[in-house]
Amino acid sequence: MLILGILAIPLATTLLAAGVSWRPWIGWATAVSSTAVLGLGIWLCVTTLSGSQWALNHSLRADSLSAFMVVVIATVSLLATLFTPRTMRQEMESGITTARYARHYVILMQVFITCMLLAVLTANLGVLWVSIEATTIATTFLVSHRRTDGAFEASWKYVILCSIGIALAFLGTVLIYYAELHATGSVHSSSLDWTSVMAVAHHLDPNVTRLAFALLVVGYGTKVGLVPMHSWLPDAHSQAPAPVSALMSGVLLTVAFYGLLRFRAVAVAALGPTFPRTLLVVVGIASLVLATVMLIAQRDLKRMLAYSSIEHMGLLALGAAAGTPLAIAAVLLHILGHGITKAVLFLSAGEIYYLEGTTEMAKFSGLLARRPALAGIFGFALVSLVAFPPFSLFVSELTMARAEVDAGLWWAVAISLVCLSVIFAALTRHGRQMLMGTASTTDAAPSTLAPSMAIPLVTALVACAALGVLSWPLQSLLAHAAQVVMP
Amino acid sequence: MNSTYIAALELAAGAVLVSAVMTLWRRSVRSIVSMLSLQGMALSVVAIVLALHEHEGALFVTGCLVFVVKGLVVPGLLRRVSRLDPRSRESRPLVNVPASLVFAAVLIVLSYVVSSRITGLSPSDATHLVPVGIATVLVGYFMLVTRRRAVSKIVGLILVDNGIALVTFLLTSGVPLIVELGSSLDVLLVVVVLQFLMVSMRHHSDTDRLTEMKGLRD
Numbered sequence: 001m002l003i004l005g006i007l008a009i010p011l012a013t014t015l016l017a018a019g020v021s022w023r024p025w026i027g028w029a030t031a032v033s034s035t036a037v038l039g040l041g042i043w044l045c046v047t048t049l050s051g052s053q054w055a056l057n058h059s060l061r062a063d064s065l066s067a068f069m070v071v072v073i074a075t076v077s078l079l080a081t082l083f084t085p086r087t088m089r090q091e092m093e094s095g096i097t098t099a100r101y102a103r104h105y106v107i108l109m110q111v112f113i114t115c116m117l118l119a120v121l122t123a124n125l126g127v128l129w130v131s132i133e134a135t136t137i138a139t140t141f142l143v144s145h146r147r148t149d150g151a152f153e154a155s156w157k158y159v160i161l162c163s164i165g166i167a168l169a170f171l172g173t174v175l176i177y178y179a180e181l182h183a184t185g186s187v188h189s190s191s192l193d194w195t196s197v198m199a200v201a202h203h204l205d206p207n208v209t210r211l212a213f214a215l216l217v218v219g220y221g222t223k224v225g226l227v228p229m230h231s232w233l234p235d236a237h238s239q240a241p242a243p244v245s246a247l248m249s250g251v252l253l254t255v256a257f258y259g260l261l262r263f264r265a266v267a268v269a270a271l272g273p274t275f276p277r278t279l280l281v282v283v284g285i286a287s288l289v290l291a292t293v294m295l296i297a298q299r300d301l302k303r304m305l306a307y308s309s310i311e312h313m314g315l316l317a318l319g320a321a322a323g324t325p326l327a328i329a330a331v332l333l334h335i336l337g338h339g340i341t342k343a344v345l346f347l348s349a350g351e352i353y354y355l356e357g358t359t360e361m362a363k364f365s366g367l368l369a370r371r372p373a374l375a376g377i378f379g380f381a382l383v384s385l386v387a388f389p390p391f392s393l394f395v396s397e398l399t400m401a402r403a404e405v406d407a408g409l410w411w412a413v414a415i416s417l418v419c420l421s422v423i424f425a426a427l428t429r430h431g432r433q434m435l436m437g438t439a440s441t442t443d444a445a446p447s448t449l450a451p452s453m454a455i456p457l458v459t460a461l462v463a464c465a466a467l468g469v470l471s472w473p474l475q476s477l478l479a480h481a482a483q484v485v486m487p
Numbered sequence: 488m489n490s491t492y493i494a495a496l497e498l499a500a501g502a503v504l505v506s507a508v509m510t511l512w513r514r515s516v517r518s519i520v521s522m523l524s525l526q527g528m529a530l531s532v533v534a535i536v537l538a539l540h541e542h543e544g545a546l547f548v549t550g551c552l553v554f555v556v557k558g559l560v561v562p563g564l565l566r567r568v569s570r571l572d573p574r575s576r577e578s579r580p581l582v583n584v585p586a587s588l589v590f591a592a593v594l595i596v597l598s599y600v601v602s603s604r605i606t607g608l609s610p611s612d613a614t615h616l617v618p619v620g621i622a623t624v625l626v627g628y629f630m631l632v633t634r635r636r637a638v639s640k641i642v643g644l645i646l647v648d649n650g651i652a653l654v655t656f657l658l659t660s661g662v663p664l665i666v667e668l669g670s671s672l673d674v675l676l677v678v679v680v681l682q683f684l685m686v687s688m689r690h691h692s693d694t695d696r697l698t699e700m701k702g703l704r705d
Contacts, residue, residue, distance in 0.1 A: 059665075124663070124665070124666065126662055126663060126665070126666030126669070126670075127665065127666060127669060129666075129670070130666060130669030130670055130672075130673055131669075133670070133673045133677075134669075134673060134676075136677070137673065137676045137677060137680055140680050140684070141680075144684065144687070147687070150703055152684065152687065152688045153703055154703060155684060156637075156681075156684055156688075157703075159677060159680055159681055159684070160631075160640055160644065160681075163644055163677050164628070164631060164643075164644060164647060167624075167644075167647050167648060167651060170651055170670065171624070171651050171654065173662075174651070174654065174655045174658065174659065174662060175605065175658075177659055177662060178605070178608070178658045178659045179608070181659055182608055182609055191663060192662070192663060192666065205608050207604045207605070207607070207608070208604070208605055208608055211604065211605065234703075234705070235703040238703075239703075294705060298705070303705065
């Protein structure tokens, strides 16, 4: 079974990492594992293109939406795991990590990746909740990995806020189950299976479903990083080691968003489009505005990237609010483009932190003159982040805006365009100061970048640009995947 | 038979809420943890009474699981934390105890108001008690936002979770067993993680300063 294979690979790697003490080759083994998952994920996409599904009796199922999410998770985890040996070596050199904690790190990373894969491959909405909550547990120790005051505080805040937030999502899931039982009249082995819920979605009690969806938006919204439960995000992302931040920002947020996409389909079928749309527009706009305000005067590099994640999650919420097949396809493309771009940014930010010893942007201005390769990669990734063509975020943002106008949300588009222009100006100003400002130190010889670091990052950026120019490999996949969550 | 069932169900569900309010009233961590243990046991009684009444094997298993996890293991873990902490009293809550109790009363009334829409769908002896579960959830959130100590925050989290479990039992006779197993495991792990973080922080620096979450900001 293909699905079992996808879950078994990272699980086997977890056991391998648990069985032996830390060696750099284990880091490379995790990268091989991510590559294998990526290969199987692409195969899964190809086989689900005909509209067929892989299913294992109501427990696991892969339709083209799940298959697409597997590819996103595998791509970003490949980037993150490629940097594991490097990050561990740097941290051991500077005495932050010992072999013992490096072993914990590798184990937890693999558990984290397995939980995300399970979340998108499970058929059961309850198991979806269980696996998303399990990612919180796995990532806590990754956030506190550096064992500084800030890291402990960030991980404490992360567990408390995410657990109380996602508890609401559990209550919402229970209410959906209650409505489902009432609609079908009895308990089946397929209860809480998403397809069974969708089959009776038109008969779900509107009062219960409305309350349930509101709880789910706030609950999963906590994990997505949507306002009002976003405040763990900048702390956790800024304190975690770079590959962990890349995974959290690049895919963890969007895996939780994937849960919302499934529940949105249920809610639209039960309630009609108005209520889900209103709710998603409100949280989307609020997240976008908050991110804009926080980005203007941001001084810390990693916090800037974290707030930009909140911005992009807000854009996704607006896209999902429009809810047309075109909008959802654009949302999915945005998930992939944002995942890759954010991973590149966080990984190069990690390298900047290692070299410069700080993430305060004012302290390493003029980076381009001193470290041209690293600064160049960072600069291009920043260009991609502000959705400049040819990168794929440009295409997805434009398509989302068009779909939102078609859906009658032109005022939301107007607000988001104002926010995006301000963010564009803010990020360009921060980026220019950081890359081209007058250097604070007079470090004569420009340093080069190791190929093991440059090659994956440049490849990722090229892939991101290629996605923006050629829609060929993805177009029909995205259309199929969007059709899955059409009520 | 039926009246015994209703009486047992009401008594057990009532005990869940009363123990939640008691955690607001008591200040020493030791007695708060005893209240949590009582609450976990009352919760398992709710599940077992429902299981016997509806002849549901899976729910009976869930009830036993709840007894072990929420009645014994989780309070046991917290007791270990409080033993590590010499100053195990909630010394400076943001809202004082009498005012907290008044708030709790308001929250209970509120939960009856919001629950009417849910329980109207299928009125039964069990669903009539749903407001008790919602009230426990709200008391848990209140505890989380008004108590400063790290242990109190964990207690608040457990109250929220127990309240949701009570709602689940009363509304749907529990979620499918696999989901129940998974979510119990998650809750247990969250408590372990939080406990572990508290211990690591204590070795490292001042726990309370960190868990007040005021160091990191923009």
